[in-house]
Amino acid sequence: MRFFLEKKAPNQIEFGLIYGVIALIILGAACWPPILTLAPDCVFKGLTGMSCPTCGSTRSLVYLSQGDIMPAFSMNPLVTLAMIAAVLYFLTTLVALAFDLSRITCTLTHKEKNIARAAAVMLLLAQWAYLTLRL
């Protein structure tokens, strides 16, 4: 794995801005008190009795919007991590855009890419197991 600094290429899509804004909108909506009453119950859990891998997402977002990171993490670890990562990515992109700075870029070898793929699947399965056992 190599990290290096790279200037923004012309016409490069600003993923940091797009997904950062989406994350901030979602967190803003989660601040709205009746969100938990409006959020639908999990169909998967309703019919099978088992948690789905995204169960607890709304509650984790509500906790996260109030700045309670640990309760948010306990509700749904991956959603919490994804939201925090999106907000941090948004901030770094914003700073890089504002000051015309190079961005931190990462390159993986084929072996590392395969490890990352396997890790992603394992994380999803681990989260599902955790939520099933906990809820």
Added chain:
Amino acid sequence: MLFGGHVFCPFCGKEIIDENQAFCQHCGARLVAEAGPAIAAAGRGKTPWEDHENTGFFNGFLKTVKTVLITPSDFFRNMRVDGGLTDPLLFAMIIGMIGLMFLSVWDILLHNPLRNFMTPEIKAAADSGMSTGFASPVGAAMMPFLLILWIFLATGMLHLFLMIVRGAKAGFEATFRVVSYSVSPFLFMAIPYCGMLISMIWVLTLVVIGLREAHETSGGRASIAVLFPLLFCCGMFALAAVVIMGAVAASFGSLMQMYK
């Protein structure tokens, strides 16, 4: 740089072990340009919608809808995988809003008659479905924004799963364009009762075909990338389909009882 069979780093001047290595082992500088999207732009062109300067706005729109619905493989095979997000997003917004307006109209006019035939459990599950609240003014006002959010979130998730199954040979933009043009079947929401089910199944089929053609990957990888998140994240769509099909079957059963 190659001198007398030895390869040297152009940045620090020290010898490199392997001429194919991506980075210098001494200074860490990148030696080869990072591989960009593996899909060549050659042979691909603008869609009729993007070429509206020549085809015209309505003509381009209708031609794109027709091609996507009737010959999706040809459409996505010839669709360019770069060129910006604005045009496909605008197309998806227009189609999506037309479809969702029809859905709201049926929601208001028919008061969701399928609910009368549902058991309490199925009714509770159906209340968690996507159609709830479409008819409310707040829901209608939020729809364009939710549609944009949905397209970006769906694209992000699909591209992530496509990367996991090693199917992402073109960039994020290719996935985004596939998702945007694949909402064309939202027009079938004009059909009451089963329009949503038809459009959802058609959208999923188009996304699989689109990813296969745009990323030049196998149908299996594209299918896994599309179906894996659906099965994994709630099985929401599969269950919604089961709920609707069950309600339709129950309604037919009740009608048969009435005429006996």
